[in-house]
Amino acid sequence: MKLLKILCLFSLLVPTAGCWDQSFLKQQSLAFSIGYDAHGDKLKSLSTVRTLKPTGSGQTEPFNNSYEVTGTTPLDVRAALNEITPGTYSMGKLRVILIGEELAKKDIYPLFDLYFREARSNINTKVIITKGKSVDFLKNGYIQGNLITDAINELLLSGEKESLVPKATVGNLLSTIFDPGEDITLPLLEKVQKGNLKVKGVALFNKRKFTGKSLTGEKASLLLLMKNKGGKTAQFSVVDKGAKNTLNKKITIITNKSKSKIRLKWDSGKPIYTVDLKLNVFISEYTKGILNKRDVDKLAEFLSKKMTNMAEEVTKTLNESNCDALGLGHIMQVQNPKKFKGYDWDKDFKDIKIVPKVKVHIISNGILY
Amino acid sequence: MITMQVNDKPISPFQLYCIIILSITGIMMFSLPYIANLYGKNNAWISVIILLIGFQLIGFVIIALHKRFPEKDLFAIAEIVMGKVIGKIFNTLLTLYYLFIAVYVCLYGCFLAMEWILPLTPKPVIYLILLIPSLYLAMAQLDAFARYNSIAIFITIWLIFAICFAIPDMQFSYLLPVGEVPLAKIFKGAIHIAPIYSGVNCILIYLPKTSGTIKAKGKAVFYSLLTISLIYLFIVSACIALLGTHALDIVIMPVLYLLKTVTIFSFFERLDILMISLWLIPSLSAFVIYIHLAFTGLTQVIQKKNKIILFSLFILVFLGCLASQSNLSIYALHKGRSLMLPYNCIAMFGVTPLLLILAVIRKKNISR
Numbered sequence: 026m027k028l029l030k031i032l033c034l035f036s037l038l039v040p041t042a043g044c045w046d047q048s049f050l051k052q053q054s055l056a057f058s059i060g061y062d063a064h065g066d067k068l069k070s071l072s073t074v075r076t077l078k079p080t081g082s083g084q085t086e087p088f089n090n091s092y093e094v095t096g097t098t099p100l101d102v103r104a105a106l107n108e109i110t111p112g113t114y115s116m117g118k119l120r121v122i123l124i125g126e127e128l129a130k131k132d133i134y135p136l137f138d139l140y141f142r143e144a145r146s147n148i149n150t151k152v153i154i155t156k157g158k159s160v161d162f163l164k165n166g167y168i169q170g171n172l173i174t175d176a177i178n179e180l181l182l183s184g185e186k187e188s189l190v191p192k193a194t195v196g197n198l199l200s201t202i203f204d205p206g207e208d209i210t211l212p213l214l215e216k217v218q219k220g221n222l223k224v225k226g227v228a229l230f231n232k233r234k235f236t237g238k239s240l241t242g243e244k245a246s247l248l249l250l251m252k253n254k255g256g257k258t259a260q261f262s263v264v265d266k267g268a269k270n271t272l273n274k275k276i277t278i279i280t281n282k283s284k285s286k287i288r289l290k291w292d293s294g295k296p297i298y299t300v301d302l303k304l305n306v307f308i309s310e311y312t313k314g315i316l317n318k319r320d321v322d323k324l325a326e327f328l329s330k331k332m333t334n335m336a337e338e339v340t341k342t343l344n345e346s347n348c349d350a351l352g353l354g355h356i357m358q359v360q361n362p363k364k365f366k367g368y369d370w371d372k373d374f375k376d377i378k379i380v381p382k383v384k385v386h387i388i389s390n391g392i393l394y
Numbered sequence: 395m396i397t398m399q400v401n402d403k404p405i406s407p408f409q410l411y412c413i414i415i416l417s418i419t420g421i422m423m424f425s426l427p428y429i430a431n432l433y434g435k436n437n438a439w440i441s442v443i444i445l446l447i448g449f450q451l452i453g454f455v456i457i458a459l460h461k462r463f464p465e466k467d468l469f470a471i472a473e474i475v476m477g478k479v480i481g482k483i484f485n486t487l488l489t490l491y492y493l494f495i496a497v498y499v500c501l502y503g504c505f506l507a508m509e510w511i512l513p514l515t516p517k518p519v520i521y522l523i524l525l526i527p528s529l530y531l532a533m534a535q536l537d538a539f540a541r542y543n544s545i546a547i548f549i550t551i552w553l554i555f556a557i558c559f560a561i562p563d564m565q566f567s568y569l570l571p572v573g574e575v576p577l578a579k580i581f582k583g584a585i586h587i588a589p590i591y592s593g594v595n596c597i598l599i600y601l602p603k604t605s606g607t608i609k610a611k612g613k614a615v616f617y618s619l620l621t622i623s624l625i626y627l628f629i630v631s632a633c634i635a636l637l638g639t640h641a642l643d644i645v646i647m648p649v650l651y652l653l654k655t656v657t658i659f660s661f662f663e664r665l666d667i668l669m670i671s672l673w674l675i676p677s678l679s680a681f682v683i684y685i686h687l688a689f690t691g692l693t694q695v696i697q698k699k700n701k702i703i704l705f706s707l708f709i710l711v712f713l714g715c716l717a718s719q720s721n722l723s724i725y726a727l728h729k730g731r732s733l734m735l736p737y738n739c740i741a742m743f744g745v746t747p748l749l750l751i752l753a754v755i756r757k758k759n760i761s762r
Contacts, residue, residue, distance in 0.1 A: 029705075033526065045515040141645075144510045148654050149663055196655035197563050203640035352565075359570045 054110035055118045057089075057174040060159030061099070061136055062125035069095050070102040071160040073173055074110055089166035089173060099139045116140075119150045120174050121181075122195065123159035123214070129228070129235035133209075134202060140195045148196035151181055154228040154235060156215035168220060177222065181212060184224040188246040188259035188280075191227060202233060205370060206354025210248070213239050229348035232371055238346035244339050250283045251300050251336065251381065252351055259283075260309070263331040277310035278328060281388060289356050296364075298353050300381040302336065307389045316390050328385040336381035347375045404605040407614040409540035412547045413600055413683070414618035417593030419550055419625070420680035421503045421673065424649045426587055426626060427633035429731075431642040433583030436568060437575040438639075439631045441583035446623035448584070448743070449591055453619045455746045456594075457612045460601045462753050464608075468598035468687075468745075469694035475752040482695050489691030491741055493707070495592050496684040497714035498730055500524055503677055504715070505722055510650065510670045517722065521715045524674070524681060529708050531682045532689070533701065536603055539682065546675045553673075554625065556665050557632050557649075559656045564635035589731060589738040590626070594619075595745060596683045599690050646724055685711070 059072040071093045078088040092109050096102035107114040124133060140146045155162050168176040184190040190212035201209050209230040217223045226241035227248060240248050246259040259280045266274070282305040290297045306328070308316070316324065343350055354370040405413070430438035463471045469488070473481030504520040512520060531539055597615055604611055633648040636655070645651050653665040689707055693699045 033529070045519075046512045144647075144650075144666075147664070148651075149657055194655070196651075199645070200565070200568075200636065200638040200641045203644075204638050205640070355565075355567065359567050362571060362574050 048113075052112045053115040053117075054112045056106070056114060056116050057118060057172075058121045058123065058163055058177065059116070059119060060123035060125070060155070060163045061102070061128055062158045062160050063128040063131060064095055067095050067097055068099065068102055068128070069093070069158075069160060070099075070106070071163045072106055072114075073163055073166055074114070075172070075174075087172060091164055091166050093160065093164070099136055103139070117145060117147055119147050121151045121153060121177050123153050123155050123162055123177075125155055125157065125159040126228075126235060126237070127158075129154050129211075129230075130237060132233045133230075133235070134233045137195055137198065137202075141199055146195075148194065150195050151178065152193050152195060152198060152211055153177070153181070153214050154211050156213060156225060162214065162216060162222065165220060168222060177214070180214075180222060180224055184212065186256040186258070188249045188255035188257075189224050189226065189242075190245065191249060191252075191254055204352075204355060206349065206356070206358045206365065207352035208232060208349045210348070210350045211235075213241075227350075229343065229346045229350060231347045236346040236348055238342060238348070240339060240342055244335060244342070247302075247332070247335055247383075248339050248343075248350060250280065250304070251285050251287075251302055251339070253283075253285050255280070255283060261306075261332065261335075262310075263328055265327070275310060275312070276308070276324070276328070278304075278306040278385070278387075279309045281305045281307055287351060287353065287356055289353075289360055296357060296377060298351075298356070298377065298379045300336065300340070300351065300379060302332075302381065302383045304332070304383060304385050305388045306385055308387060308391055311390070321387050321390070325385050325387050328387075329383055332383035332385055333381060336383050340379040340381055344375050344377065344379070347371065349374050351379075353377060353379070403535065403537040404603055405537055405540040405600065407604060407606045407610045409537075409544055410597075410600055410604045410611065411614040411618045411621075412543040413540060413679070414594075414597055414615065415550065415622050416543050416546055416676050416679035417596045417683040418591050418619075418622045418680070419676050420499060420590065420593070421506060421677045422499070422590050423626075423629070424506065424647045424670075424673075426590060427630045427648040428642060428646050430583050430587050430630050431634065431639055431648075433586060434580045435575045436570065436634060436639045437572060437580055438583055438634060439569060439627060440572070440575075440580050441587060442623065442627045442630050444581065444584040445588060445591070446620070446627065448588075449594060449619045449623060450616065452594060452743065452746060453597075453615045455750050456597050456601070457608070457615055459598065459746060459750050459753065460611070461608055462750075465602055467602055467690055467694075468595055468749075469691045471598070471749055471753070473694065475749055475756060485691045485695050488741065488745065489688050489695065491737055492684050492688040492691065493710060493714070494734065494737075496681060496688060496711045497718065498727075498734065499677070499681050499684065500711055500715045501718060501722060501730075502727055503674075503681075504719070505724065505727060506647070506670060508722075509647075511667060517719050518712075518716060521712055524678070525708055525712055528678050528681050528685065529705070531678060532685050532704060532708075536600075539679075543679050546679050549672050549676050550625065553649075553669060554628065556653055556656055556658070556669065557629065559658055560632065560636055560652050563655065564632065565638070566631075566635045568635050568638045569631060585739065586731075586735065587626075588742060589735065591742055592738055593680060593683045593687075594742055596687055598746070599686060 054074045056072045057075050062069045071091055073089045073091050076088050077085040080086050092106055094102055094105035096105050140148055163173055166173050185192050191210050193211045201207050211228045213225040213228040215223050215225040226239050226245035228239045229236050243261050249255045250259060262275050262277045264274050265276060285302045288299045357365045430441050434441045469485045472484050476484055500521055503524050504517055507520050601611055629649060633652055636652055637645060637648060642648055650666040653669050656665050657663040685707055689704055
């Protein structure tokens with residue numbers, strides 16, 4: 026029995042070693058960002074790999090290396106990157122995936138299959154559509170001295186917080202891609218002067234394809250609020266054309282709280298969606314002077330009207346681009362699945378009537394009366 | 395079984411509560427929403443509610459049996475109510491069933507480990523990682539095993555806590571409309587996910603070793619089955635709400651996928667890898683419980699009880715895994731699950747009600 030115990034104890038040594046699956050960080054090339062572009066029938070890809078550069082006296086600083094390859098599929102691209110990067114090319118820490126608009130217009134699902142399928146892949150990676158080729162965004166490796174991945178990541182985080190772009194990661198794309206009653210929206214990034222990047226707005230998709238249309242600035246924010254997917258705040262400037270002085274023409278509000286409710290009604294067998302958006306706002310810019318109680322009520326009414334007009338423009342763009350970003354098909358599917366089956370939602374969405382209504386409630390004038 | 399000696403310290407009703415929960419939270423829980431969604435689609439959560447009710451009834455049957463035979467375990471009761479010969483045949487079949495389940499759980503654990511964390515480690519080594527600590531646990535005193543379970547239950551709580559972080563990304567309208575899926579399909583879904591409760595009969599192994607009144611034991615059984623069913627309801631609902639029924643059709647391990655999407659406090663991510671490593675702890679409990687069941691059945695049949703028998707059961711499971719590992723894939727595992735489904739249903743829904751009916755008809759009762 027003693028021998029049996031000793032044998033049992035020794036057999037423990039076999040699993041404790043864990044040497045088959047050890048993977049040293051120092052032997053890996055950790056990719057932090059990757060861009061995909063259409064290159065004829067192939068994919069052109071550029072990935073930034075972060076390494077540590079010695080700066081003397083035992084100190085190191087992160088340093089970006091860019092590698093450009095072509096391949097037929099994302100896995101092919103990864104294999105090609107593995108051949109040229111020192112150590113094993115690893116996507117385990119990937120922070121951002123950039124997709125060029127031309128490639129996004131074809132079909133984005135094949136780009137993500139690898140990330141969905143592999144247990145080891147990181148699906149919290151952010152996904153962005155770029156105006157122009159994605160490779161051009163990444164090739165310098167830095168923006169104003171900041172590492173490109175960090176810069177893009179920070180840009181997106183602040184954009185999400187200020188309701189300029191949707192929170193889009195590989196992981197949360199899966200449900201929308203397969204949902205027949207909703208379409209994807211992704212952040213749209215563009216390059217501006219001096220190599221700086223700008224969060225342009227929301228890229229609109231019809232199923233897996235980028236429609237080429239987008240909502241920018243305030244309209245993008247309004248769409249996100251209508252979806253109940255806004256960030257902490259959103260800023261809107263409304264132009265008062267009746268103002269005498271040019272300086273007095275703009276009224277700026279910042280949302281504090283918002284709630285959107287979408288209802289489906291049927292009129293002579295046709296669906297009509299009403300989107301009721303309630304906004305609690307602060308007045309952050311009002312140059313006309315004092316705001317008393319009566320003025321505030323009037324202003325709220327005026328802002329509600331203006332914001333409703335803007336919301337109508339948003340829904341018009343959605344119809345035109347055939348992008349059901351609000352998940353209206355899903356609402357019909359829940360309320361009346363049989364009627365939903367009678368629609369070819371990807372094609373019929375452009376004819377769906379959407380009636381938005383925004384109600385603004387001013388909760389503060391700032392610290393001025 | 396070594397843990398089931400007469401001089402074993404009895405376990406408390408709370409420890410029984412923990413043991414029952416862990417006997418049912420096995421490694422197969424990770425694919426539970428996928429299996430439920432295959433049949434019940436967006437109403438798959440109703441399948442779990444059906445099981446909740448079904449297993450509460452089984453709980454009542456188990457307590458009724460225990461009330462009639464307070465000192466006897468499942469296999470001893472079978473011999474009393476069925477007679478010696480039929481009882482022994484019945485116990486042998488049940489023992490073989492639990493051995494098969496133990497092999498299946500071991501293979502499933504190996505598949506998960508290979509897919510997620512140990513792709514290059516040889517399969518026999520992965521089996522040993524599961525089997526060696528299980529052997530140690532199975533050989534321990536029952537109260538030591540119960541204490542282990544009381545600690546291991548925190549992993550289940552941690553899992554629920556981690557899933558809660560995905561709630562902001564969930565869309566609960568994916569669970570609607572109620573009644574769109576035919577009831578027959580929802581029931582079929584319930585039947586297909588029922589094998590996750592395979593360990594339910596272990597209650598009759600541990601009840602005689604539990605201290606306290608019948609009321610306290612009944613409460614432990616009732617609340618443990620309720621707790622685990624509610625945990626499953628939460629997990630299935632959370633996965634459908636996060637992924638939607640269409641995406642769930644292709645994600646075979648939705649619970650791990652859900653954990654993959656979670657980031658806690660902006661820096662703590664890849665909870666799937668953490669969870670699959672931690673889940674070895676509750677999985678060991680579930681595995682040991684199957685071994686306990688097989689061992690108790692075998693000792694009842696051969697009327698012998700020693701460490702060698704327990705050890706040989708582990709060797710059998712190891713050999714069983716080696717024999718059936720050649721095509722270890724999700725397809726093979728799902729096929730195995732489908733093949734075992736009728737036996738699972740008989741073992742879970744047939745055994746205890748049959749024993750109770752026979753006990754009532756044959757007026758067998760040793761409590762008075």
